[in-house]
Amino acid sequence: MKTKAFIKKYTMVIALCVVFILFAVLTGGRLLYPQNLSNLLLQNAYVLVMACGMLLCILTGGNIDLSVGSTVCLVGAIAAQLLATDRMSPILVILICLLLSVIIGVWQGFWIGNVHIPPFICTLAGMFLFRGLGRAILGSKTVAISNKSFLNIFASYIAVPGLDDGEKKWSAFIAGIIIAALLLVNTVRSRAHKAKKGYKQVSAASEFGKIIVIDALVLYYTWKLANYKGIPVMALWVLAVVLIYAFITSKTAFGRYFYAVGGNEKATKLSGINTNFVYFMAYTSMSLLAGLSGLLMAARIGSVNGDTGNSFEMDAIGSCFIGGASAYGGSGTVPGIMVGAILLGVINQGMSIIGLDNNWQYVVKGAVLLIAVIFDVVSNHKTGKAG
Amino acid sequence: MADLILEMKNITKEFPGVKALDNVNLKVERGEIHALVGENGAGKSTLMNVLSGTYPYGTYTGDIVYNGKVCQFKTLHDSETEGIVIIHQELALIPELSIGENMFLGNERKGKFGIDWDRTYHEAETHMRQVGLKEEATTLIKDIGTGKQQLVEIAKALSKQVKLLILDEPTSSLNEEDAKMLLDLLLHFKQEGMTSIIISHKLNEISYVADKITVIRDGATIETIDNSERNINEARIIQGMVGRELSDRYPAREHKISDQIGMEVRNWTVHHPLYTEKKVVDGVSFNVHRGEIVGFSGLQGAGRTELAMSIFGRSYGADISGEVLIDGKPQTLKTARDAIEAGLAYVTEDRKGNGLILTESIAKNTTMARLEKVCNNGIIDVDKENAVAEEYKDKLRTKTPSVQQNVGNLSGGNQQKVLLSKWMFADPEVLILDEPTRGIDVGAKYEIYCIMNDLVAQGKSVVMISSEMPELLGMCDRIYVMNEGRLVAEMPAAEATQEKIMAAILQSDKK
Numbered sequence: 001m002k003t004k005a006f007i008k009k010y011t012m013v014i015a016l017c018v019v020f021i022l023f024a025v026l027t028g029g030r031l032l033y034p035q036n037l038s039n040l041l042l043q044n045a046y047v048l049v050m051a052c053g054m055l056l057c058i059l060t061g062g063n064i065d066l067s068v069g070s071t072v073c074l075v076g077a078i079a080a081q082l083l084a085t086d087r088m089s090p091i092l093v094i095l096i097c098l099l100l101s102v103i104i105g106v107w108q109g110f111w112i113g114n115v116h117i118p119p120f121i122c123t124l125a126g127m128f129l130f131r132g133l134g135r136a137i138l139g140s141k142t143v144a145i146s147n148k149s150f151l152n153i154f155a156s157y158i159a160v161p162g163l164d165d166g167e168k169k170w171s172a173f174i175a176g177i178i179i180a181a182l183l184l185v186n187t188v189r190s191r192a193h194k195a196k197k198g199y200k201q202v203s204a205a206s207e208f209g210k211i212i213v214i215d216a217l218v219l220y221y222t223w224k225l226a227n228y229k230g231i232p233v234m235a236l237w238v239l240a241v242v243l244i245y246a247f248i249t250s251k252t253a254f255g256r257y258f259y260a261v262g263g264n265e266k267a268t269k270l271s272g273i274n275t276n277f278v279y280f281m282a283y284t285s286m287s288l289l290a291g292l293s294g295l296l297m298a299a300r301i302g303s304v305n306g307d308t309g310n311s312f313e314m315d316a317i318g319s320c321f322i323g324g325a326s327a328y329g330g331s332g333t334v335p336g337i338m339v340g341a342i343l344l345g346v347i348n349q350g351m352s353i354i355g356l357d358n359n360w361q362y363v364v365k366g367a368v369l370l371i372a373v374i375f376d377v378v379s380n381h382k383t384g385k386a387g
Numbered sequence: 388m389a390d391l392i393l394e395m396k397n398i399t400k401e402f403p404g405v406k407a408l409d410n411v412n413l414k415v416e417r418g419e420i421h422a423l424v425g426e427n428g429a430g431k432s433t434l435m436n437v438l439s440g441t442y443p444y445g446t447y448t449g450d451i452v453y454n455g456k457v458c459q460f461k462t463l464h465d466s467e468t469e470g471i472v473i474i475h476q477e478l479a480l481i482p483e484l485s486i487g488e489n490m491f492l493g494n495e496r497k498g499k500f501g502i503d504w505d506r507t508y509h510e511a512e513t514h515m516r517q518v519g520l521k522e523e524a525t526t527l528i529k530d531i532g533t534g535k536q537q538l539v540e541i542a543k544a545l546s547k548q549v550k551l552l553i554l555d556e557p558t559s560s561l562n563e564e565d566a567k568m569l570l571d572l573l574l575h576f577k578q579e580g581m582t583s584i585i586i587s588h589k590l591n592e593i594s595y596v597a598d599k600i601t602v603i604r605d606g607a608t609i610e611t612i613d614n615s616e617r618n619i620n621e622a623r624i625i626q627g628m629v630g631r632e633l634s635d636r637y638p639a640r641e642h643k644i645s646d647q648i649g650m651e652v653r654n655w656t657v658h659h660p661l662y663t664e665k666k667v668v669d670g671v672s673f674n675v676h677r678g679e680i681v682g683f684s685g686l687q688g689a690g691r692t693e694l695a696m697s698i699f700g701r702s703y704g705a706d707i708s709g710e711v712l713i714d715g716k717p718q719t720l721k722t723a724r725d726a727i728e729a730g731l732a733y734v735t736e737d738r739k740g741n742g743l744i745l746t747e748s749i750a751k752n753t754t755m756a757r758l759e760k761v762c763n764n765g766i767i768d769v770d771k772e773n774a775v776a777e778e779y780k781d782k783l784r785t786k787t788p789s790v791q792q793n794v795g796n797l798s799g800g801n802q803q804k805v806l807l808s809k810w811m812f813a814d815p816e817v818l819i820l821d822e823p824t825r826g827i828d829v830g831a832k833y834e835i836y837c838i839m840n841d842l843v844a845q846g847k848s849v850v851m852i853s854s855e856m857p858e859l860l861g862m863c864d865r866i867y868v869m870n871e872g873r874l875v876a877e878m879p880a881a882e883a884t885q886e887k888i889m890a891a892i893l894q895s896d897k898k
Binding site for chain 1: 699700702722723724726727728733735740741742743744745746747751755756758759762765766767770809
C-alpha cells in the first residue's frame with residue numbers, strides 16, 4: 001500500500017527518471033555530457049517559462065492559450081527590428097517589448113474575462129493575428145540581432161573574475177553548494193517550526209531522503225555546468241519566473257482564486273471573488289511570459305523569422321498536462337509542470353542526440369502526452385469516485 | 388408465503404477503507420411500495436446501485452434474487468432488460484433535447500432509415516399521458532419545470548417496460564403540490580401492479596405512500612416496518628433511523644428579538660435576466676430584526692431564491708430596483724463582495740453547484756468567502772487557515788477525519804455544515820439561508836437548527852427560505868409568504884399553520 005501511494009504521488013518523477021536513464025543509455029552516455037545538460041536547460045527555457053503562465057489559464061477550467069507561439073514571434077520581431085535601428089538602448093527595447101506583451105495580454109484578457117469570449121476561440125484568433133503582425137513587421141525576412149548587450153542580458157554565461165578564468169567555472173558549483181545548503185537548512189527549520197507548534201509532519205526519513213536526492217541532483221547539475229561554460233544567465237530568468245509562479249500559486253490568496261474558479265466558478269463568484277478579473281489576469285500573465293520567451297528565443301537564436309515560436313503553445317500546454325494539471329481545471333502545481341516540461345525536454349534532446357528523424361519525434365511526443373493524460377484520468381477515476 | 392419480486396441476501400459492499408454495506412437483506416413483495424430510509428451515508432443509494440448493476444456483479448458479495456432467479460447484473464443495461472429501472476436524485480435528462488428524444492435516448496425507435504420520429508413522438512405521448520403529463524413530446528426539457536421533468540423520467544421508465552421502479556429522493560426538488568401528485572401517481576401504478584422502491588428523507592411522504600419501510604443504519608438493515616395499515620407515524624421511523632427517540636424535532640430557543648432592524652428591503656423589483664420584460668420579484672418589502680428568524684414560504688418558482696440572490700450583490704437578475712438597508716444604513720450592493728463587506732451572507736440552496744468546491748479541502752472551502760482574514764499582505768497563512776477550519780469543524784460538529792479531506796467525500800449533511808462554516812467565518816450580521824436542510828437527514832437537520840438558534844442568540848438576523856412548511860413553523864418568528872414574485876402574506880409563526888399559508892397562496896392565485 002505504501003509503495004503504491006509513493007508511486008502514485010511521484011508517477012511523473014519516476015517516469016522522468018526512467019526516460020532519462022533510458023536516453024542516457026541509448027545515447028551511449030552522450031546525454032550526460034556537460035554541454036548537452038547545459039543545452040537541455042537553454043533549449044527548454046521558453047517551455048519552462050510559458051508553462052507557468054499556461055498553468056494559470058488551465059487552472060481556470062482547462063482553458064488554454066493558443067496564441068503564445070505567435071506572441072513569441074511578434075515580440076521577437078519587434079525586438080529585432082528595434083535593435084536593428086541601433087537607436088535605442090537594449091534595456092529600453094526590453095521594456096517596450098514587455099509592455100507590448102502586457103498589452104497583448106490585456107487585449108485577450110478583456111475579451112475572455114469581461115466579454116466572455118470562449119478562450120479557445122479568442123486565442124485561436126490571436127494565433128493568426130499576432131503571427132501575421134509579426135511576419136509583417138519582419139517583412140517576411142529573417143532579421144538578425146547583433147546588439148552585444150542585448151544578447152548578454154539573456155544569452156551569456158556568468159563569469160566571476162578570478163573564479164571562472166580556468167577550465168572549471170567554479171562559480172556554478174559554488175552556487176550549487178549554496179542552493180543545496182539552503183534547501184537543507186530550510187527543511188530543518190520548517191520541521192523545527194512544525195514540531196514547536198505540534199503540527200503533524202511526515203517522517204524525518206522520507207522528508208530528508210527527498211531533500212538529499214534533490215540536493216544531490218543540484219550538485220550534480222551545477223558540477224556539470226561548471227565543466228562547461230558556467231551558469232547561463234537564461235537559467236536565472238527561468239528560475240525567477242518559476243519561483244514567482246510557484247509562490248503565487250501555492251502561497252497567495254490571488255493564486256488560490258485560480259484554483260477556486262476552476263473548481264467551481266459559480267461558488268467562487270458567490271464567495272465575492274471577481275471571477276472576470278481572475279480570467280483577465282490569467283491571460284495577461286500568459287502573454288507577458290510569452291513575450292519574455294520571445295526575448296529569450298530571439299537572444300538565444302540570434303535572429304527572428306516568421307516561423308519563430310511555431311507550435312510553442314503545444315509544448316507549453318503539453319508540459320502542463322504531462323505534469324499533472326487537470327484538463328478540467330482546478331488542480332496542478334508549478335513543480336509538477338516543471339517535471340512535465342523537463343520530461344518533454346529530455347525526450348526532445350535525447351531523440352535529437354540519437355539522430356531520430358524529426359517526423360518520428362512528433363510521434364513520440366504525441367504518444368507521451370496521450371499516455372500521461374490517460375494515466376491521470378484512469379488513476380483519478382479509480383480512486384476519486386469510490387465512496 | 389409472500390410473492391417476492393426481489394430478495395437481496397447478505398449484500399456486502401466495500402470501498403477502499405469503508406464497509407458501505409454489511410450483510411444487508413431486503414425483501415420486496417410484488418405490487419407493493421417499499422420505502423428505504425436511513426440517515427445520509429447509511430448506504431441506501433449504494434444498495435440501489437448494487438441492485439441496478441452500477442456496481443457490477445463481482446464487486447460485492449451476496450445474492451440478488453429477482454423473480455425467483457439469481458441475477459448477476461454487470462451493467463445498468465442488464466438490469467433494465469429485466470425491468471428494473473432506477474431514477475436518480477439528479478435527473479439524467481438532457482436540457483437541449485425534446486421530451487421524446489430524452490425518453491428514447493439509447494433506446495431509439497428505429498425505422499428503415501435511422502430514427503422513426505413519428506413513432507418516437509407517438510409512443511412518447513402515450514407514456515406521457517399515462518403519467519398525466521400534458522405537454523407536447525417535442526417540447527424541450529429545459530422549457531418544463533422540475534416537477535414535470537420528474538414525470539418525464541417516470542414516463543421514460545414506463546417506456547422500458549418497467550417492473551420494478553426505484554426512485555432515489557424523487558421529491559427532494561419538488562414543491563409540496565408536485566410531490567403529492569407524484570406520490571399519488573405511484574399509488575396509481577401500484578393499483579396496476581407495479582412494484583416500486585422509494586428512497587426519501589421526507590418521512591411524512593413515506594408514511595403516506597409506503598406499504599413497508601426498511602430502515603438502514605450504518606450499512607446494515609435495522610428493521611422492516613409494516614405500514615400496510617398506514618398507522619406508522621414519523622416518530623416511529625425516526626426512532627429506527629437514529630436508534631433513539633428524537634422527542635423534539637426543533638430545538639427550543641429563547642425569543643429575544645431586538646427592536647433594531649438588521650436588514651430592511653424596500654420595494655424590491657427584479658427582472659428575469661433573459662426575458663427582461665418579465666418581473667421575477669415584484670415590489671417586495673420586508674425586514675428582519677436582530678435576533679429574529681424570518682421565514683419565506685412559497686411554491687417552487689415563487690421568486691424567493693431570486694429575491695435573495697438579487698439582494699446579495701445582484702447575483703441574479705437584471706434591471707433591479709429597490710432599497711436595501713443594513714442596520715439602518717442604505718447600501719448599494721453591486722457585487723457579492725460588496726454584500727459580504729456590508730455584513731450579508733447568502734447560503735445557497737444548491738450547495739454542490741453554487742456553494743462548495745467539491746474537489747478542494749474543507750479548510751480551503753471554509754475560508755473562501757473571507758480569505759483575507761487568514762492572509763498577511765495577500766500571503767495565505769496556512770497554519771491559521773487550518774486552525775480556523777478546525778475551530779468551525781468542532782463548533783458545528785462536522786464529521787470528518789481531517790479538515791484536509793475533500794468536501795466531495797462528505798455526506799450531504801456534513802457538506803451543508805462546511806457551507807455554513809464558510810459563511811459563519813465571513814462573520815455576517817444577516818444570513819440568508821436558502822433551503823438549509825434540503826436533502827439531509829433528521830439528525831443533521833436538528834444540528835443545523837441548533838446552529839441557527841446560536842446565530843440569533845448572538846444578535847444576528849436570519850432569513851430562512853424553505854419549502855418544508857413544518858420546518859418554517861417550527862423555527863421562525865415570523866413568516867412571509869410569496870407567490871409569483873409578490874409578497875402575499877405576513878404572519879407571526881405562532882399564528883401560522885400550513886393551511887393558512889396555502890390559503891394565502893391560493894387566494895393570490897385567484898386574483
